[in-house]
Amino acid sequence: MNETLITHPDTCYRLAEQKAARYFAALFEQVKEKTYVSTLSNDFQVWKDKHVYAHSWLSFLLRGKKKPDSRDYAKYIGWMSDAGKLDDYLDRSISYIYMRDLGKALDSPDTQARIRQVVADLKKDLLQSTTGKKSADSLDFLSLAGLYRWAQKEGIEATVIWLMNKLKGVSTHIPESMNPEQAQRKLLKIIVGVVLHVTEETDGRVPPAERTQKLDEAIRLGYSYGLTYPYIDDLLDSKVLSDSEKEQYSELIRTALVTGVVPDLGSWVRSDNMELIRYIHAELGEAFEYIKNHQRPDTQQTFFEQSYVFFKSQDMDRVKKIDHPHYTNEELYIPIILKSSCSRLIARSVISAPEDEGFDDRTFYYGIYNQLADDFADMFDDSLDGAVTPYTYYLKYHEQRPDLINPFELYWAVISHLIHDVYRSDAKTREVMLDRAINGLKRAKVRLGSEQYAKIMATFTAEVPDFNRLVQQMVNKADDVDFFDKLLRDQLLTVLKNDRKEKDAFLDTVEAVRHEINRALPIPKADGILPMKEPLIDAANYSLEGDGKRLRPVLAWVMGVHEYGLEPSAVMPLLKSLEYLHTASLIFDDLPSQDNASTRRGRPTLHQVHNSATAELTGLFLIQKGIQEQTSLARFDARVVLDLMQYSAEKAEEMCMGQAMDLQSRGKALNLEQLNTICFYKTGIAFEASLVMPAILARANEREISGLKKFAYHAGIAFQIKDDLLDFEGDVLLLGKPVGKDAQNNNSTFVSILGEENAKKQMWEHYCLAMEALKDMPRSPVFLKHLLNYIVHRDR
Template sequence: MNNTQLKNSNKVYQKAEIQARVYFHALLNVIKSRKVFPTLEKNLEELVGKPLISRILTAPAKSVKNKEYSSYIHWLVKTGSLTSYLDRSISYIYLRDLGKSLDSDETRDRINHVVKDLEKYLTKTNKEPFRLVELYRWAQKEQIEATFIWLMDKLKMVSDHIPEGMDQDNAKRKLIKIIAGVLLHEFEEMEESISSNERAKRLDEAIRLGYCYGLTYPFIDDLLDADVLTDHEKKQYSQLLRTTFTQREVAEWEEWAGENEELIRFVHQELGEAFSFINERISKEVKEKFFDQVFIFYQSQEIDREKNLSDPNFTNEELYLPVILKSSSSRLLVRSLIGNSDIEIDNRTFYYGLYNQLSDDFTDLFQDYESGAVTPYTYYLAYHNDRNDLINPFELYWAVIYYLIHHVYQSDKKTAQIILNRAINGLKRNKERLGEGKYHQLMNVFARNMDSFHQSILQLMNKINDVDFFDKLLRDNMLNTMKKERKEKKTFLNHSKTIRNELNKRLRIGRSYGLDEPITEAANYSLASDAKRLRPIVASMIATDIYQLDQVTIIPLLKSLEYMHTASLIFDDLPSQDNASIRRGKPTLHEAYNSATAELTGLFLTQKAYEEQATLDQFDTKTVLELIQYSAKMTAEMCKGQAIDLESKGKKLTLPELNQMCYFKTGIGFEAAIMMPMILAQAPDKEKELMKKYAYHAGIAFQIKDDLLDVEGKKDIIGKPIGNDEDNDSSTFVSVLGKTEAKKAMWEHYCEAQESLNGMPESANFLRHLLDYFINREK
């Protein structure tokens, strides 16, 4: 490492430390003046005032305690509280994240505009907020679909690489929050007169910059705090980071000593690309500011991380200065990314950071204490009886609130109301989370010298119900949704595995006459493979989960679907058609036997499918006949699709022609897997129409992913050579549209399919996870 660069970085930190020290002593002087609690009590009295009566009377306890997103928003709308709720929430974001002052007419106008737009959005829909489909539609409107797709791919990759021992949901949430924060800053800086092209360009860059900076949370902050790496590995990794931050270029990879080499190699590569992207995109002036804040943030984190709770000798400055620096620099970093250099806003951002950090540290107190982490709260809890000189962090927390209200924001009443509401909300949430007993146990330590003031706070906590904030509701909802979806996906995968395993036992075809039967042997060769069994799995779930049909009675249907699908693959692989040599990880049937046997086996399996369907004798005869008629029709349509495919070789198809061929060749088979159990269940026509639309779009999305895997996939994962489509001169979505546009088309069909499920019962939700699998699969 270059000594000059290291010295310069250390000077930057020392300069920041002086600023933090000045702020810290200003807070100590506020505490010594004994103005904090009497003044804040007056502010609290103003907060209570007349509005309190309506607040107490209109807030039903059940709605307040149960913060389930949809019902809570519905209650806010019903009681006419939504506007004030959103005004409070958006005002707080403008204070905390954007460094704005609420006494500015311009800021108030901007807040009112955002509140009206958000209120319109929330009253229009009662569903989960900011769903993937909605976000993609927004990206389309802003002409940044490619950026959205890039981000989805990146978020998936990050999730796939977060190791056990780390909180995957919170890591992903923090990354998304940072991206949203950078976008928020960019929106605030953009003028209304900006052209749509320039707007798209700036939004694209904001998303990419937000992702690149946000990576530091899961892959630096969280990774170094977790127990994933050994102590030696943490030192190696820290040295890599320090070298990068001081040299301002990615440190070269060196030999790694430890069992987590593969993880750190990935992290080093991804962070390296992110670091380089930021380095290339920001101006020299912004670059200096950004990397100064990066080093301050990293250095303050490292200082805190190396502390040991067993050391009783830390001074107050040693405890608080790194906290002030890491909390302020984390927000100043976001501001520096967009090149804003408003000194007044930067100063407000600097002062605000400590408020959030002390609030967060209080929330994480027991978790930090158990892990031995040193924070002002854990250290005070450990040594308050032994050291009279220690500053009480809870007292300092209120001093920060006093300082913000009366020194930074010049006693603005609206600001005081917002900040105090937020503080009371934080304490209420912690009390609910910890429970009455544990909360008061903590307060016996942290509030023992502020009894009168704390009693006022407790009264307000018990009386005032509407101190909630939208960002907290979104945070809780996001984590709950992630947890719910992960559970549902796990259930879906386990259910799929069970169906697949059970079906594999039943698919084998027995000999009719006890003699050698080459066709039967060939059929069993094709059936006995590592196949996904996707169509019978879908049919099974449609039948049992949505329409409560008996699993045993539909087994002939499931077998028939796999027989028909396997037959279509045998024909598809023939030399006269696609001439494939590998299928499902082993030689295709015509390679293992010969073309004549393959042709006869395909025909044999098609007839076995009809034979199975004819055994559905527990259903109404007319219904079974309708099923067989539908099945025969779909088989004929699939043949047409394959014929179109063969005719198209060497020709450049248009997108409509490609969609038609895809539907006939692939989509119909998927539709059959959905419609055939619905025929047996005699499902309503309206639901059949919705599911046909779902099948059409899901089938095309599946095929586009197949085409993408043929150029981007890995042979050892997908079980067949890549590049077959190009070798066969076949028209595919990639060859017709190119990779980028093909991905956009896949996401469009994904959205159309998801939207078609809105009219289906909740029991059909597994089909949403199936769609996620379609576009995220690797084989």
């Protein structure tokens, strides 16, 4: 074992423990002597002048309409701006982030200047993003498109593409019992925190190329560190692993931190967790190596010592049992002082930032404030889970254990200590910290309900009734104490939860409609059928029976039925027509004279099973069946059906033109514009037809049809780029067709022209353009958003 990172881990932890014990003793003294009460009572007397005031009729008129619910994000930000509250709201929010996440002192002139600049930039972005048709689910900065647009501005597109692929993997490997939305939120929060540290270190002080490099590293380091939250902290807190598995897993982590080498997974206790554990072991192992390799020699020791203290304090806190009645106050509080401070110390040291004693001290003392606030908010969920926190333990044992420290009193003692001992009685710090404390209690009162909240307060404030009356007066009467990061947290959770529900609904819809289409597609053999027709029907059904995605008819069904309210049975001929015409195009595409493909939809191509002549005739046969189905749209006006057939014929003609252009370009070097044109005629038109043909049947207006065409253009190109990428790097078993055919046929593709990395950038550019087209449409079906996500993330 190569013990080079932490030579004396127990000594390292003991020293940290001693520092935490001294801090705890100082806090305990405040609680015991109740000195925080008089200090904070005086602070509140100053603070309330800005937050508790009588509303005159004039002030109501000036402030305009009633304050909207913050869940209606766009209206809420708009109201804040109209009421003249947005500047103060953003100022306290950004100031708090500078204190909590960046460890800054608010009385620093440099920090004040940076906060003013960030507030001005954020205000501008917020007001731009909340104009027009917006909702919580379409916030630009909470979307993949918004993330990619930011990446383009910073020149880190490849990094963000990497991150999006990583986040997709994490989202599919978080068990439902671990609260996937919260796990993803915490991971994203850590990534943002690390990026904030790098941005603060580099803003305006380094050349653009160096800033790009540092942002690239920050995102990868943030992901690597943040991954420990879902896959160490949350996993070990959950019931996914057995006790013996948790013990084995903890030992693996401890060994990696002490030695700097990730141990092999070895044997595992239960086979049903093996797939999850293998994924986590590989992902954490890669993350560990990335962090280790990006540490400077002079900061590596500090980083891994902090990490070891963080992990051990979490582990000591985690193994406590709520049924154990004899934990000391020190056993309850010292581990959370350590884990809460180390989590943010690591966020800075992970980027090998220069040593900053002021940051280290402020962050060390600040951590328990956040931990106690979070534990207060989660105390009932923690109680249900049997978790030991200062609050759950006090609620269970305070009547039998008069020696137990009241965590709510300790919380206020921490606030008093921070304001006056750490931040030197700074007025801005007092303002922000009391804002935050009252905001937390207001949110708790709403979440718990007034009756339950009152009971909890009676329990936690029994020994300080006068101070409690003052605090509750502030909770009931104080205004302007809300924070942007809380709003973002709520919106992000809403987006993640809605996204999961919508994605599940999308997949369910695709599968249900696909099943119905598959049942309707086979061409029957009527009684008395001519013998020479039977082989054509058999060949056609062979091609139709393959494991196709059926994207085009599924799209048409969603648009026709969900969006335009058409009867499912009435549009079924259109769905069959689309799939017959699409399958015919694939048959021709696979012929030796064209792509010469050997497999399609996981089976031998038609010309391989029969011969080229039969394949050609079958393709023609399916085209005629497609036209015949369109003539069966009997429930629609004849003029409308004729318009649809005319449009269909035009699109089929253009697709033939696209295939001809493709064939003529074989062996030639194409530029991007030429490839986009061919791609649109070969692929984009099919997407367009699937969206526009139901719109024609529903008699949609030209503006809507124009929007559908724009969306289809970019979605089709994104689809083709993904196809090219899969042909370059995909799995033949997943694809159901050979990979590398484009190179073998000397075809120009997005990968061959642009290279793999730039092809991915182009795919995401068209993804963004399609998403932006979707937002500009009179109706923007959620299904199409998830179709786009499917297109860029699919593996087949």
